Amino acid sequence: MTEAPARCAPGTPCWTSLMVHSLNATQDFYHSLFGWEFRPGPQQLGAYVRATLDGQSVAGIGELPPERHLPIAWTTYLASDDADDTAEQIRSCGGTVAVGPLDAEEAGRMVIASDPSGAVFGVWQARAHLGAEREGVPGTPVWRELVTYETTTAGKFYQAVFGHEAEALVSADFDYVTLHLAGRPVAAVHGVGHGLPRDRGPHWMTYFEVEDADAATRRVTELGGQVLQPPRDGATGRLATVADPEGAVFTVVRTAR
Incomplete structure (x- = not known):
């Protein structure tokens, strides 16, 4: 087993998250495919769970409001020591900040952005939640x-x-x-x-x-x-x-x- 570092260096992919229409059905799919179990995560943007293996977090899945019809895609989050500063850097370099910076309860601070070509990614400033706790298995x-x-x-x-x-x-x-x-x-x-x-x-x-x-x-x-x-x-x-x-x-x- 390879353990994730205690705190990821800025720029390191540290978390992967997915927003879907049916949280229950998606949990069933990934449980059957990867053996994931689930526990509640921050709820300020709606229902959200953390997928775990042997009790260690590996990814996140949230549920979209019924009226939201966004593309369904896995989002890569890159670590940051200061999400607000990173958001400004994204804007100044030609990217777009779509969500945030905002707090995910006590877990951390987040941004959803896109690069100049339109590729969506997240930014994660860790607090209580450092990111993925298990890798390499x-x-x-x-x-x-x-x-x-x-x-x-x-x-x-x-x-x-x-x-x-x-x-x-x-x-x-x-x-x-x-x-x-x-x-x-x-x-x-x-x-x-x-x-x-x-x-x-x-x-x-x-x-x-x-x-x-x-x-x-x-x-x-x-x-x-x-x-x-x-x-x-x-x-x-x-x-x-x-x-x-x-x-x-x-x-x-x-x-x-």
Whole structure:
């Protein structure tokens, strides 16, 4: 088992959260897929639960008000020591702040924003809730990747706001940049140009570790989800891109160990 750090350095992906229309049905789906259990989280924006494995928080799921019809997507939160200052940095670098900064009860302070290309992400200033408490085991997020048109503009934005160091993969036909903090890779930016899905636009992708990518993909289908890219072998392991019954897209991966 790999434990998350006590407090994530600014710019580190520290939390992953999902807003849905049916909280109960979504809990059933992820319980069956990943074995998650649930406990109540901050309620000031509506019903919200924290998904847990062995009692340790790994992700969050909230319920949208009936009148809200927003895209259903997993949101990556990047750590900040000062959410208000980060919000100002986002604005000054061409991004948009959609929600906050606001307090999530005693848990922390949050922002929902988008980068200049429109990719949505969150900012989390930890107080009582430091973020994900468990990593590196099946059912936990193991990687986050921004899928966008090209890496140069997006990379410069996250470097300016969060202090990431960018390391480009030198390739004539693969536009990929790894974002580092203190020499450690924490996320990536993948430029896919016209290959970006028209119905989604630029977005942050969450990769969840599984024991068996093929079995997890079959299970997604059995539970009412969809397979968008079937299991395939990649540089980091075997993976598949799927969507839950409400359409939230994510990747399951069996990392090479």
